[in-house]
Amino acid sequence: MTQQQLPSSEDLAAFLAAVDGATPLSKPDRVSFEAPKPSPRPRQLERDEAAVLAELLQAPLAIDDWLDLGDADSFLRSGLPRTLLRDLRRGRWSIQEHVDLHGMNRHEAHQQVSLFLAESLASGRRCLRIVHGRGHGSPGREAILRQLVKVWLGRSKDVLAFCHAPPCDGGDGALWVLLKAASKPR
Template sequence: MALFQQEMKGIAPLKQDTYVAPVSRPEIKIRRQQKTTRQAQASFEFSDAFEGFVPPEGALRYCRQDVPGYELKQLRRGDYLPDYILDLHGMTRAQAKHELGALLHTAWQEHIDCVCIVHGVGSGVLKQALPHYLIQHPRVMAFHQAPLEYGGQGALLVLLEIESPFSKKR
C-alpha cells in the first residue's frame, strides 16, 4: 500500500465532465429480439374448435389417462397449494388464451406443479372454454374445481407436469 501511495503522490484527480455516452442501438435490438423470442416460447395455440370430454355431472374436473386418479382426488381436497393464481375476470377469450399460455410456460420454467386459474362465474363464457383449453396443453396433467378458499365454482386448480431440474435438457 505504501508503494502505491508513493507512486500516486502528486497526481491530481480528474474532474468529471458532463459528457454522457449514447446508448448503443444493438443492445436495444437484442432486447427486443429476446422479448419476442420469450413471447413465442410462451405462446401456445389453443383451438376454440377443440372440445375435450369433461363430465357433465359433478364438479368440473379432468385427469389425463397416464395420471393416477388419486392425483385428482388430492386436487379436490386441496392437498396441492397453488404457487401462482391467475385472475381472468374481465378478459376476453383471446386475452385469456394468451395469459393462460404465458402462465403455463412460466410455471414450467419455474418448476411449479400447481396453479390456480380464477375464471369467475359471470355469464360462463370462460368457465366453459377454459377446460377445453387446458385439456389441449401437453403439460396439464389434471384439473379440478378449486376448494372454496381459492374460488370454488369460479376457479380451477391445475396440476402441471414439471421437468425435473436434474433431468437432461433435450
C-alpha cells in the same frame, strides 16, 4: 318499583320559556306513505353485456371449440392414477401461483393462460389456481371463459389434472391445476 320524579319548578319554567311562541303541529286525519322508489338500473352490467356480445359477434369460436365445451368438473390425463386428482381436490398440493382472468376477452385470456402455464412450468411451479369467473358479465350470464379455460387446459400436454377450487378459493369460478414436473437438464 321506582318512583317517577316530577320536574322541578325551575325545569318546568325553563321548558315553557323555550317553547314559548311555538305553534303546535296539526294532526293529519290519515297516514301518508311515500311512493316506492324505483329499483336501481344496473347500467354497468348492461354495458358489460353489450361489450361481450359485441366481442362474440366479431370473432366467432371455431367449431371444434364449441364441440369441446364440456361441463366436466375435473380432468385427469389418461394413464394417471385417480389418486392424483383426489389429492388435488383435497388440497394436498399447495397453490404456488395464480392468475385472474376477470375483465379479459377470450383472446386475451387464452394468451394469458398460455403464458402463465409456460412461465409456471419454467419456474418449477406445479400447482396453480386460475380464476376465470362465473360469467356474470357475459350475455345470458353464461360462463364462456370457464368452459374455454377447461378446453385449453385439457389440450395442454403439460397439464396433468385440474378441478374446481373449493368455495373458499373461488369455487366454480376458479380451477386448481396440476402441471407435470419440469424436466431437469442433463
